[in-house]
Amino acid sequence: MDHKTVHRGIAVTLFLLAEAVYLMTMAPTLSFWDCGEFIATSYTLGVPHPPGAPLFLLVGRLFSMVPFFEDIGARVNLLSTLSASATVMLTYLIIFQLITVYRKSDPRSWDDSGRLSAYGAALVGALALAFSDSFWFNAVETEVYAPSLFFTALVVWFILRWFGEESQEGNERWLMAAMYVIGLSIGVHLLSLLAIFAVIMVYYYKKYEVTVASFLVMAVAASGAFLLVYIGIIKGVPILMQQASWWGIAILLGGIVYVVYVAHIRKYRLLHTLSMSLLLLIVGYTSYALIYVRANASPSINENNPSTGEAFFAYLNREQYGELPLWPRRWSEEPIHRYFYQQYENDLDYFFRYQLSHMYLRYFGWQFIGREGDSDGTDIERADIDWTQLWALPFLVGVFGMFSHFHRDWKMGSVVTALFILTGAALVIYLNQVEPQPRERDYSYTGSFFAFAIWIGIGAENLIRLVRNIAADAQERNILSIVTLGALLLVVDGRMLYANYAVHDRSGNYVPWDWAWNMLQSCEKDAILFTNGDNDTFPLWYLQEVEGIRTDVRVVNLSLANTGWYLDQLKNTSPHGAKKIAFSLSDEELKGISFVPVQPVEVELPAGSEKEALIGEYRSADLDVPEGVVDTLRWQIEPTIIYRGRGFLRPQDFAVYQILMNNYAKRPIYFAITVGRDNLLGIDNYLRLDGLAYKVVPVESSEERVFVGTPKLWTNLCSVFRYRNLDNPDVFIEETSFRLSKNYKPLFSSLAAALAEEPGREINVRQSDGKTRRATGKELALEALDTSQEMLPLERFKMDPGIAASVVSLYVSLGEKDKTDRYIVYLERLAGATALREDPQLHYILALALREVGRTGESAAILDKLFKEIDESKIELPNQ
Structure with a gap:
């Protein structure tokens, strides 16, 4: 078989x-973070x-x-898998081409061991x-990073094809x-923009003699080309459109076409290549017209509403997020409340210890040394490098490849x-990322990992070459090449596959879909639901936009509520008939919303018909109306931001x-359980736990204990x-899904505690069949307790020790002491792994x-030892 066919x-x-x-490992539906948003906006444009x-x-x-799968999310996930697979194929072609370049011979002339x-x-x-x-993480979910790296690899492949065919007529097409x-x-x-430097370097090495002066000129030219594209085109074209409308774009394109024409007629080859490349780049960039066109069609998801030239310009320039300077490097994320993190001595210390080491080198180590983790899905706050996972073999081969590459062809x-x-x-x-980040950002650096994978391939080729050169004849060379190659495939790629497969297998992981379903079902008809961030918003958008589920619920994302365009949409649009x-504010006032100076102030909100609805709800469940029902909700609003001694909202x-003042008593209002207390505007004491959301109710409760809507919460947790x-140990639950799923067990415990207060009282609840x-x-x-254990086994979903102890107390009070065994064993295991001085509260x-459970002797022994330690070391016993 000839080389081309085999290759x-x-x-x-x-x-x-x-x-x-x-x-085999692809997510069966949407995943958390941006995936739900991208699927929803792809489906609806x-x-x-x-x-x-x-x-x-x-x-x-x-x-x-295209009906590859029934689930729309899975169909769009397929785009990432195909992009990633194509990138892997291109990586193979790129490595082979680089080997061909430094061997300086046609592959058809190589012997069998050389080709092998x-x-x-x-x-x-x-x-x-x-x-x-x-x-791999990017390859099995709907995100832009797999397609982005595909384009980067394609650019590198094209420039290498040009390099190999530079002497042929028409090679400029590459x-x-x-x-x-x-x-x-x-x-x-924007990742592929950085490949411009590689394109210009390859062109320079092929066309010009390398000297210090020419190299400096090349570096300046490469930087200029990058700035031309980034500032002149990506940022400049929107400015041109803003200043001169679409006619400005037409004139620009017409001018470039004219230069291309003149260069072609007069056979100015370099000018023709440059102008034609610039024209094609701008033509590719015109895909952004979709954003402007669709914004003017007012789709349900229309972030920033870039339907005017000015708004479109702001959208492309990410003005919503502000802009961090490259120096200093330690601004906080709060635009009105900037401060330096004191744990770092200075900006350089911050850069090297946090940004470079923690936010890049640690990620690099994950790829080629090994990542600390738990194949059972246990979430860890910080995954460090684990040398036992991959034994650092990919890293060592890559480093060897880097030195070998420079030795054999320093230019490439x-x-x-x-x-x-x-x-x-x-x-x-x-990027100048601030600390802390809400999630790991390793996906940002896959271009760097792609480059290192090239060196792994080159390192493997040079290792095989070193080994086969020991042989005395062709047959021995072939045998040694095969053995060495097999060993590399086994200990490098085979080990990576084995170590990473389980923790990248998303098959069977429906947590994001179910989380969104459960949150929407926590709300009554026509509810307003306040959410906090990506993971309690984008999955909800997916269910509403793509699957048409609970479109009556109006989701209000608090992060986006800092922008006038979003509030304007909430007031003036009705997606899917919602x-x-x-609002009592005018459209102009909403669009210009900003920080509001405020002093602590008492506010009142009449309960209106909401009080009668609440009383009817409890009577239908045959429950006493809760104590604390009020005609008017009263609470104090405090400033949420203090800046230069002044308070602001x-x-x-x-x-x-x-929204509270203008919609309460007209429609139900909820806060997702993921919304932090500092975002509740002080209304904490009027919230009732109904599921994955708190409902605002006219019942004043104490700060010490959450108010539980027992009939509603039982129906949601146990029937809806x-x-x-979540109970299947064969299905891996990745860190975000696992962390959010841990919210369920405390809900069950709170429900059981509320129900156990009146064990003999009969209650009407709705079952899964609707009866x-x-x-x-x-x-x-x-x-409730049994369902919690069945759906979320303690062996997999660890509990807070205090909650576990409360479950023990509940089972005992309900006459089911035998069911406490697993919780006692769990607590004993935790205490056995922790010294008393390290965590006295756990032992208490x-x-x-x-x-x-009646094991008073063992309890007394622990308490005696505990109090003895406290007396001796002055450890203060935590409050219980």
């Missing part, structure tokens, strides 16, 4: 292998958060229409990327194709180095006030909510739980 066959086989792995991803939305819309080592080494490097932590791809990639993500070695640094350490400087939200706080596969059932508080409390809780 292409390996590339296609590699694509199919990677795609098979990704399909809406406008996502700035700066948007119009080309991604267009392709995503196409995938959403090149094919195999490229395979090793490509599979290292395929099975790396962050790349340069032009690379620039067109960069233009297209802007409509997905420097190109890969530029790509590695610009998409890694240099990107750290540009009711508009009433954030725009979101004022929006909450406006979905917990698919009403009458049962005692004791029966329902036991069912265990002692109380043991006393509850």
Whole structure:
């Protein structure tokens, strides 16, 4: 078989292998963070958060229409799997091409061992990327990062094709194709822009003699080209449109077309290549017209509403987020409340210890050394590098490859180095990420990991070469090449596959879908639901926009409520027929909303018909009306921001006030349980726990104890909510899903505690079949505790020790002491792993739980030891 057939066959086989792995591990529906938003805006061609991803939305819309899967989210997830698989294939082709370049010979002239080592080494490097932590994570969910890296790899592949065919007629088509791809990639993500440096470096090495002066000129030219694209086109074209409307764009394109024409007629080859590349780049960038066009169509999701030139310009420039300077590096995220983090000595210390080490080098180590984690899905606050996972073999092979590359071809070695640094350490400087971040940001650096995977392939080729050179004849060389290649595939790629498969297998993980369903079902008809961030908003958008579930609930995202355009939409639009939200402010006042100076003030909110509705709800459940029912809700609003001695309300706080005052008693109002207390505007004492949301009710409760809506909460937790596969140990639950799922068990405990207060009282509750059932508080409390254990096994979903002890107390009080065993064992295991001096409260809780089940001797022994330690070391016993 000839070289071309074998080479292409390996590339296609590699694509199919990677795609098979990704399909087996792909999320069956939406995932958390931006995935729900991207699927929803792809399906509806809406406008996502700035700066948007119009080309991604267009392709995503196409995938959403093809019935590969029943679930729309899974259809769009397929876009990521195919993009990632194509990137893996391109990585193989790139590594092979780089090997060809430094061997300086046609692959058809190589002997069998030489071809085998090149094919195999490229395979090793490509599979290292395929099975790396962050790349695999991006490959199995709907995000822009897999398609973005595909475009980056495609640019690198095109420039290498030009390099190999530079002497052939018409080779400029590869340069032009690379620039067109960069233009297209802007409509997905800006990562591919950094490949401009690699393009210009390859062009320079091929066309010019390398001297110090010429190299400096090249570096300036590369930087100028990058700035031309980033500032002149990405930022400049919107300015041109803002100042001169679409006619300005037409004139610009017409001018470039004229230059292309003149260069073609007069055979100015370089000018023609440059002008045509610029034209194609701008043509690729025109995918952004989709954002403007769709914004004017007023889709349900229309973030920033970029329907005018000015708004479109602000959208593309991400003005909503503000702009952090590159120096100093330690601003906080709060725009009116900036301060320095004191745990760092200075800005350089902050950069090296947090931004470079924690936010890049740690991620790099995850890919090629190993990531600390738990295959059972236990969430950890900070995953460090774990050398036992991959034994650092991919890292060592890559480092060897880096040195080998420079030794054999320093020019191409420097190109890969530029790509590695610009998409890694240099990107750290540009991003200037503040501490703390709400999530891990490893996905930002997959371009750097891609570059290092190239070196893994080159390192593998040079290792095989060193080993086969020991052989005395061709047959021995072939045998040694095969053995070495097999060993590399096993200990590098095989180990990465084995170590990472379980924790990247999303199959069966329906937590995001179920979380959104459960939150929406927590609300009554036509409710207003305040949410906090991405994970309690975007999944809800997905269910409403894509699947048409509970479109009557109006979701109000508090982060977006800091913007006037969003409040204007809440007031004046009715997505899917949902009711508009009433405001007393005019449209202009809403659009200009800002920080509001305020002193602590008492406010009153009449309960109106909400009081009668509450009384009727409890009577229908045959329950006593709760104590504390009021005709008017009264509470004090405090400033949420203190700046230079003055108190302010954030725009979101004022929006909450406006919505409460103008909509309460007309429609139910809820806060998601993920909304922090500092976002509740002081109305804490009028909230009732109904599920994954608190309802604002005219019942004043104490601060010490949450007010539980027992009939509603029991119905939601035990009849309505979905917990698919949370009890299945064969289904991996990744960290975000696991962390949010831990919210369920405290809800069950609070419900059981409330029901146990009146164990003999009969209550009417609704079952999953829709029928009403009458049962005692004791029966329902036991069912709640049992359901909690059944759906969320303690062995998997660890509990706070105090909550576990309360469950022990509840079971005992309800006459089911035998069911406490697993909780006692759980507490004993926690205490056994923790020294008494480290956590005296844990041992105290265990002692109380043991006393509850009648093991008074063991309880007394722990307490004696505890009080002795307290007396000796002056440890202060935590309050109970």
